[in-house]
Amino acid sequence: MEQKQITELMQAASIDAIKFVSDFAGIELDFSLASIAQLDQILAQLKLQHQQKHYTAAELFTLSSILGAYTGEVFIRHRAGHWHYDESNAAEPYTAVKVNDKDFPFASICYHQIVSRPEMTLSTYFDKASEGIRQ
Numbered sequence: 001m002e003q004k005q006i007t008e009l010m011q012a013a014s015i016d017a018i019k020f021v022s023d024f025a026g027i028e029l030d031f032s033l034a035s036i037a038q039l040d041q042i043l044a045q046l047k048l049q050h051q052q053k054h055y056t057a058a059e060l061f062t063l064s065s066i067l068g069a070y071t072g073e074v075f076i077r078h079r080a081g082h083w084h085y086d087e088s089n090a091a092e093p094y095t096a097v098k099v100n101d102k103d104f105p106f107a108s109i110c111y112h113q114i115v116s117r118p119e120m121t122l123s124t125y126f127d128k129a130s131e132g133i134r135q
Helices: 003-025 035-053 057-078 106-115 122-134
Strands: 082-086 094-099 102-104
Touching (some): 003 035, 003 082, 035 057, 035 106, 035 122, 057 082, 057 094, 057 122
Antiparallel strands (some): 094 102
16 A cells, blocks of 8 residues: 555544544544543443443454544644554554654554553553653
8 A cells, every 4th residue: 555545544533533533432533642532431331331331342442443443643743743654564564653653553553452451551651652752
């Protein structure tokens, strides 16, 4: 996938996230740094719903992809980086924000927030990624 295509796809997915969060929780995301903490609240609500009704694999993929796209767009706008589609493992390609030699797979973090006991919140991961690019 070409750079322009992946960038446009992720930007469109971030808009889908804004619509979803507005419909789901009545929260208006605005691409601000503060909105990442709002996503922590949304992910906690999604986790509770998942424990009760068990989202399908397709639903989990969609939710984590759009919320990860939104998070990545915030990161790119306020920190650095660009979208990168990694096909090094053909069986498991993924999209991440790339800054120099570092990848930040925000969709993966969102997925783990919904389905498992994550080691850190999305906000904490975002902050650590921000620190990582300054080093």
